[in-house]
Amino acid sequence: MRMTLGQRVLLTWLFILLFLIMLVLKLDEKAPWSWFLIFIPVWIFDTILLVMIIVKMARRCKSGFDPRNGSLNLKKKAWYLTAILLKLAFCLALCAKLEQFAVMKLTYVFIPLWALLIGGMIELGYNIFCGRRD
Amino acid sequence: MLFSLREAVQWLGLAPFELLLQGLALLAASALVALKADGGEASAGLSWWGALGPLFAADGLCTYFTAIVSVRLFQDGEKRLAVLRLFWVLTLLSLKFVFEMLLCQKLGQEPKPGREQLWYGLIMAPVFILLQLLMIRACRIF
Numbered sequence: 001m002r003m004t005l006g007q008r009v010l011l012t013w014l015f016i017l018l019f020l021i022m023l024v025l026k027l028d029e030k031a032p033w034s035w036f037l038i039f040i041p042v043w044i045f046d047t048i049l050l051v052m053i054i055v056k057m058a059r060r061c062k063s064g065f066d067p068r069n070g071s072l073n074l075k076k077k078a079w080y081l082t083a084i085l086l087k088l089a090f091c092l093a094l095c096a097k098l099e100q101f102a103v104m105k106l107t108y109v110f111i112p113l114w115a116l117l118i119g120g121m122i123e124l125g126y127n128i129f130c131g132r133r134d
Numbered sequence: 135m136l137f138s139l140r141e142a143v144q145w146l147g148l149a150p151f152e153l154l155l156q157g158l159a160l161l162a163a164s165a166l167v168a169l170k171a172d173g174g175e176a177s178a179g180l181s182w183w184g185a186l187g188p189l190f191a192a193d194g195l196c197t198y199f200t201a202i203v204s205v206r207l208f209q210d211g212e213k214r215l216a217v218l219r220l221f222w223v224l225t226l227l228s229l230k231f232v233f234e235m236l237l238c239q240k241l242g243q244e245p246k247p248g249r250e251q252l253w254y255g256l257i258m259a260p261v262f263i264l265l266q267l268l269m270i271r272a273c274r275i276f
Contacts, residue, residue: 013268013272
């Protein structure tokens with residue numbers, strides 16, 4: 001099953017909107033919920049992305065797969081998987097910090113985000129300066 | 135991941151180089167925010183305006199870049215495209231700028247009795263407007 005571009009745009013937009021609404025309610029002290037509950041749209045969105053990538057990777061590993069049919073290579077998918085896990089780690093660390101479950105410096109919370117951003121910038125820079133668009 | 139670079143560029147209306155600039159600015163701003171939060175005395179002189187400075191710098195650079203692209207498009211006879219691109223990117227950047235400015239004002243504000251506090255619903259208003267514009271653009275393009 002492959003989602004169309006419109007469906008992907010709608011999915012992304014809807015989850016961002018939901019998250020922002022819940023974030024504003026929490027910050028303005030209108031919703032006395034835990035930060036982990038506020039991040040529910042993020043957890044759901046990341047789970048969907050994780051499942052999609054794992055299914056695509058598993059499909060590649062199945063016998064009879066033709067590597068010439070234009071799909072991205074396994075290395076790139078492994079990077080996408082790592083990126084989502086880094087984003088999840090950042091969100092979990094941030095929630096733990098905000099809920100004061102763990103006493104840690106903000107620098108440690110930001111480490112997964114920095115790794116994700118550096119990786120993303122390298123990939124984007126490679127796409128820009130080497131002329132690839134995928 | 136969910137979108138290819140081509141699709142993301144088409145939806146957001148920003149060039150890949152502008153996306154790279156914004157990403158680098160976010161990286162620098164997050165490092166400065168962490169420094170401000172954890173730095174203790176070392177970061178005493180760093181205000182919120184300074185910590186979020188890279189984001190303002192990226193907005194300025196993107197505006198400059200967009201102006202150049204629009205002038206070149208105009209010279210090449212693509213007048214409609216030049217005006218549309220300039221209008222869209224400036225709207226996007228100005229909403230982002232207003233959000234960052236209000237956020238800096240809120241974070242730097244000291245709570246004083248009798249003084250009106252900025253509420254986050256108001257600070258996030260430009261972001262909500264931006265989201266609506268992005269949805270309208272998505273409906274037009276895809």
